[in-house]
Amino acid sequence: MKKKTLLSAVLSASLLVGIGATSALAMGGPSGPKVDYQTQGKIGAVKLNPYGFSPLTAIIMNGGYVLKDIKVTIVPKEGGQTISYAVDDQMAKTYAGIPVFGLYPAYKNTVEVSYTKSAVGFKDETVTEKYTITTSGVGLTPSGLLFQEGVPFGKVTVKKVDKEFADRLYLVNNLPGKMPGRSSQATWNNPSGGALEWNDDSFAFIVDTQGEVRWYFDKDKLLDPGNIYKTGIQMGFRQNKDGALTWGYGQRYVKYDLMGREIFNRQLPLAYNDFSHSLDNMQNGHYLLRAASSNTKRPDGKNVRTVRDVIVEVDENGYVVDDWRLFEILDPYRKDIIMTLDQGAVCLNIDASAAGHTLSEAELAEMDKNDQFGDIASTGPGRNWAHVNSVDYDPNDDSIVISSRHQSAMIKIGRDKQVKWIAGAHKGWGEKFKDKLLQPVDSKGNKIVCDDEYSKCPGYLNDEGGFDWTWTQHTAFIIDSKTNKDILYLAAFDNGDARGVEQPALADMKYSRAVIYKIDQNKMTIEQVWEYGKQRGSDWFSAVTSLTEYHDDKDSVVVYSATAGMQFDIAKGVPVGDPAPELLEFKWGAKEPSLQIRFEGTGIGYQAMPISLEKAFNHKK
Template sequence: MKKTLSSVALAAILVGGFTTNALAIGGPSGSHIDYAIPGKLGEVVVNPYDIAPLTAVIKSGGYTIKDVKVTIVPKKDGQTISYAVADKHIRTHGGIPVFGMYPDYQNTIEIEYTKIYKGQEEKIKETYKIYAPAIYLESTGMPNQKGPLFDKIEVVKAASGKFANRLYYVNNFVNKTGKGTKVVWNNPAGGAIEWNYTPNNFVLDTKGEVRWYLEPSKIYNLKTPMNAGVMMGFKQNPDGAMTWGYGQHYVKYDIMGREIFNRELPAQYNDFSHSMDVMDNGHYLLRVANANLKRADGRNVRTVRDVIVEVDRDGNVVDDWRLYEILDPYRDTVIKVLDQGAVCLNIDASKAGHTASADELAMMDKEEKWGDIVGVGPGRNWAHVNSVDHDPTDDSIIISSRHQNAVIKIGRDKKVKWIIGGHKGWKDQFKDKLLQPVDSKGNKIVCEDEYTKCPGYESEKGGFDWQYTQHTAFRIDSKSKPGVVYLTVFDNGDSRGFEQPAIAGMKYSRAVVFKVDEKAKTVEQVWEYGKERGAEWYSSVTSLTQYQDDLNSIFAYSAVAGMQFDIATGRPVGLPSPHINEFEWGAKEPSVEIKMTNAMGYQAFPFSVEKAFSK
């Protein structure tokens, strides 16, 4: 007679020697369990929601637990991540959420908690060993890709003091691949699907180590139009969860990867990109486009990046701002001086240094050219709004319009309140909305050429200057008050002075703080950084500047710094190397600088693990 293994013995072999509370196989057998229990609670589930591989949940094991604290023990000379966990998160995840593990590494996790069983409370400290997998990101198939997230990372200036425990959420992307380029949404032309790039999102600590990344394959598919696009507009909400959008979706997930909602855009709108901003009332402002507009000439078009829509918590449309009706979609003053080789993510090296002529713009209507192309009129990329922020003091929105070189405040009544930017080319109806530059004492600053060039334009000593092809215009809530608005802006700097320089290497970018006196209709430049860095810190596209209330600091992300093109050949002469910088309020030099090599950046910001797991 053949000898057979008992079910218990076989189970012991299958779990590889782990000690378990009870093991059974072969069907229902009462309350037994047949998986490994490595500690005093339940099983460990790594990547519990399938999109955040460097997270885990230590399940409760059926016990009631509270007063939880988690510590990720760092590598040698690494950064400790430690946080308390509110009871709601324990109930939501069925145990203790673990965030911040190192990839391809056996992490040491220390947990403290109170276990309640049979009416008795017991304070427990345990240590777990959890292997987290290596980072996986789709290959582009191109020879310049050397790593999954970036080629290398350099901590140029180490964080210390209050910045030592910072974590930075990075929103980058991978250039087009053979998988994504086969999908073209063509109804009638263009739209956000033309930006079909693999997401590349991760959290860095101040040592330059990756401590979280998004593995998007469960919610994203390059091959299907409704589930592709570029993931952009990431924000950490007041409740600690993350919101963003991509293509035809806007979403909310917690940092563990749990879906809170993932919605298609309302049917009237399409092509999300750039900005999803949460309002004080819990509504969201989305930067989208009109899915079907009947133009004055009778043509039906999809518009491009020129609509702001407000949706409530349930996804109902509360209001919209149709910028082609509010502003002048035919103002071509900026359009004609843009470097056509670097129009946000539509980077075309063959057009480096080329600008559009009046004749070229005029031919677009005749030749029926529509979609994500630089041009004028609804149906083309005339506005390119890349950020939206809400001012609760008067229920207005503040937008950054890259292709108008303008930061604009617009009321609920759809009327323009003010405009920061060069005065040239605006129609009479907007001229009293154009702000007057002043110095710190309130003295008027006189600018040249219809206020397109101010004294700081070419001065090495700095001074007031407008922003050009800017990204992000965020209100500093804690420093602003009714009638006075402080703003952070990333001044990319293409078309500075409403012209292209003689040599491409002369371009530079700035992080800027402006102060607007709404009653006096003036704007003051309070702080700037970047001009002294020159071409090294210049980002022709993307990027962000934002005030951080928790540390009274300014954060800046020069997202494609170092990427320049030779005007004669159209070839790149430098790899994009995004720079993370954070400054003490008013400081001339950063307290933190981290540089990534060969990475296409969009935006980044400090991430709060405390907020993510708090009450």
């Protein structure tokens, strides 16, 4: 009996010490149900990771009160970045309390909140108080790959941040690569083709401008690598106007808010398969998905799954509104760019042993002869002839703008499925497209003369100034606030492979650019108004992925050179240097960035973008 009494006393004392003097704890028992968890402050308990997907979030439960006039501040580490935001009444009701976003991992966080609480029979009270919320470390499954350092997000180094951008939070979507046991080991075979086997690991996290991780999505809870309908590379992250995030993976597209609350998680409509790269939030609430056809009859009578060449419009409820079958709209047999691509880096299909190799006519013919279909750079429906990596909607004329990597072209297509214009080298386009090819002009509207096939223009060489097209580009994004029915501003990341429809003599002659164009849609002209990257040379070259995007809130341009540092020794067929993605933000028109953040040990980067907490938690503003 003495041992039992002593043990009880020790447990009781430990419990009281763990709770602390400012906490309350009540235990249920014969007297009826009671609150039997720790509470802090004047309203309720802290619910960490409330929906199971966002471990660095919490909800301070409302304790039965109605809350309003809420403000939240995450007290920073010494010298760190303060996160502070208002929460409207609607969001307080949605979460049954105060949503807390931006906790540091593996840290005892201090959270300051102010609010007004009310309840029938009680006098309204305005409260300012502090809560302590302890978090664990980042719990994602690491890739096990050699370049990964420590936690999955690797090393983040802030090289520069001007005061104007010091309050930024950036969502980063990176791809650590193939993971044995987690990547899919399946291909479509009825009909054949498609890109199902293209299923590497991926993750999304948010960093502040001090390089600290302040949020991540628990992809281990979302993905099921053993189920082909519930796995895939997470790509196409976009923050909607309601603050929630949309993206897709494999055979699904989803919407979750920053607290991890599921809004929807849907399988693609059955006529389409293999989502990747891009999900556009249309202004009317619909979504544009970059997918492919689940079953298409080719002119030769063969049935195939196509590869990255269909745009699908779905409404809020997932019903198909329209689609753009690009193998019927464009020319899937245009091979000029396909034959000059570096086969060592065809999007994320990185193969150092093929570095510097380009396709021959004989190899193209062999694919046709052997009925070889699937995720291979070649021509014709059922192969990766287009590789569309972005789509953006223009409400001014009910059209879409796509980026086709394997055609090195940005193309506008109407609702009637007719091509409006093509921004890209003129070489190889058939007669039906000749009047759709844009003419380069200078700032005064004077025609810029290029070579006979308009493949090499004055800016083709690695020097300052001049005009050049984009080559194997990503993210042809419309700058909405500067665009109207006549003039369209377009931002893109010019990756730079096959520049001038050729491979350079030396690999280190390659370079990438962030670039902005002004397109006069009546005169069918294109003017290059801004670029960055030539001066960085091959060290900043990103053969694949990456982003350039304008943001209204700060009149700025965000650039993510997502595979900078990853190069190949062509002679030996081996990689030289691991990818070290670099995130930059520029004031509009500036030649040098106001912010520069480098990521190491994180794998191949895909995209990055600022995140607004005002959109997420203050809908009424």
